[in-house]
Amino acid sequence: MTSEVRSATARGAAALEMDERVVRALRDRLPDVATQTVAAVTVEVPGYTGALSGSMGANIEAAVTMALGGFLRLAAGSRESDPSTPLGPTLEGAYALGRGEARSGRSMDALLAAYRVGARVAWREMARAAAEAGVGAATMAQFAELVFAYIDELSASSVAGHTDELSTSGRVRERYRERLGQHLLAGANLDVLTAAAERAGWPVPETLTAVLLPAAQVRGVLASLGPDTVQVGEDLPGAEPVDHGQPFALLLVPDVEAAGRRHLLRVLDGRQAVVGPPRPWLRARSSYDRAARTAALAPASREGAAVDSEEHLADLVVGADPEALADLRARVLAPLADLRAATRDRLAETLRSWLLHQGRRDEVAAELHVHAQTVRYRMGQLRELYGARLDDPRTVLEVVVALHGTATASAAGGTATGPGGSS
Known part of the structure; x- marks a missing residue:
């Protein structure tokens, strides 16, 4: 709510010359004005369509009655209250109305539209009552300015309430959701997690x-x-x-x-x-x-x-058990333990590729960027070292796992070691 809007409303109330007879005529018309305003809002504003029944209808009626009552106090000026601060309770009610819209998950669009429709209908009915009471044209113009300055002030107060509620509820929801996440990581039971989800407004x-x-x-x-x-x-x-x-x-x-x-x-x-x-x-x-x-x-x-x-x-x-992998690799590569490190690494690499490519020599050669005859020579060395074990399915499985694990550990900075030192 800006100071300009507030001062315009206060100035309008102070300048309005409306005698007790006119105020009384407006107050007598208040119930009819409220009824027509509520009917217009529930027909013309999509968010409130068909809301005359149930709690929303009661809220609309209460809000209209509050707004009209506040306006009459404003119009009465110094006769009923301090004209500089006649709107405290009404603005508080508008603020609470905006917070309620936010808590209900609605935007301010419907409420602002309701204010516009309400202002039009209320002005039409109250202007009619004022004219019947003999209010002059100049006073009627001041009356109109006061009506719409008042609606602007109510709207601004509701917007502030809506904004504050979203800000507050957003921070609270974030805290609840972080707590929910902690419960999820802790493996809490179903009751705890369900309650945490409800508090956080989180759809499961x-x-x-x-x-x-x-x-x-x-x-x-x-x-x-x-x-x-x-x-x-x-x-x-x-x-x-x-x-x-x-x-x-x-x-x-x-x-x-x-x-x-x-x-x-x-x-x-x-x-x-x-x-x-x-x-x-x-x-x-x-x-x-x-x-x-x-x-x-x-x-x-x-x-x-x-x-x-x-x-x-x-x-x-x-890589689930690094120590087991290191032990397996040491056992699988034991036949290569007495070779020079460079030779041991070349033969281990060739053996892994040979098993993965199921003995297709040309594919092994392409992967290792060597000649097919080189692959044949290295496999001859490996068969001499391993003997019949290379035909044993269990040995083949262990070699593939051990050597695959070596590649994984190397890529991740692992420390698995073989029988001759570093991998």
């Missing part, structure tokens, strides 16, 4: 997908995601930073499977994010744990492309 989804990303990127991402995304915070257990040296945050995104997940990955492109799998909302911690392990295993690239944990399932399985 089918699934939640965890997204880890630098805290500085959160604001830009939230603008592209649904309003029910939950931001948990920056102090999260059990995860390494997505980008070492800067804090990171967790988002829990509702119901993003299939096309929704593809959209999510596009939104996160360039933001150094790691995306967990979709999980039933009660098991959101599972998605977070997967994203955290993926972040440690396959950190985001310098270009910031989003890391999809679904693309690293084999790496996650192999």
Whole structure:
């Protein structure tokens, strides 16, 4: 509410020359004016259509009666109150009305339209009563100015109430939602989570997908995601930073499977994010744990492309127990232990490629950028060292797992060591 509007209303009330007889005539007409105003509002304003019954109808009638009563106190001027401050209770009521609209999830559009319709109808009826009471043209013009300055002031007060309610409820909702996210990570029981969701005004989804990303990127991402995304915070257990040296945050995104997940990955492109799998909302911690392990295993690239944990399932399985992987690798590569490091590494690389390509020599040669005869020679060396074990399915499985794990550990900065020292 601006000081200009307030002063215009006060000046209009002070300048209005309306005697007791006219005020009494207006007061006698007040019930009819209220009835017609309410009827017009509920017919002409879409947000209030058909609202004469029920609690909304009662609220409209109360608001109209309050506004008209306040106006008559204003019009009566110094005879009934201090003309400089006649509107305190009425403005407080308008402010509360705006807050109520916000709490009901409605914008100010309907209420402002109701003020406009109400002003038109009230002016028409009160002007008629004033004319019948013999009010002159000059006073009638002042009367009209006062009506519309008054409506402007009520509207401004309601807008302030609406804005304040949204601001307050928004902060409260954010706190409740962060608390909900903490309960989800803690694996709280259904009753606790349901109550937390209700307090936060959060519609329960089918699934939640965890997204880890630098805290500085959160604001830009939230603008592209649904309003029910939950931001948990920056102090999260059990995860390494997505980008070492800067804090990171967790988002829990509702119901993003299939096309929704593809959209999510596009939104996160360039933001150094790691995306967990979709999980039933009660098991959101599972998605977070997967994203955290993926972040440690396959950190985001310098270009910031989003890391999809679904693309690293084999790496996650192999890297689940680093000590077991190191022991397996030492046992599998024991036949190579006495070779020089460079030779051992070349033969291990060739063996891995040979098994993965199922012995297709040309494909192995292409992958290793060597001649096919080189592959043949190296495999001859390996068969001499391993003997019949290379024909044993169990040995083949262990070699593939061990050597795949070596590549994974190397990419993630792992420390698995082989029988001759470093991998």
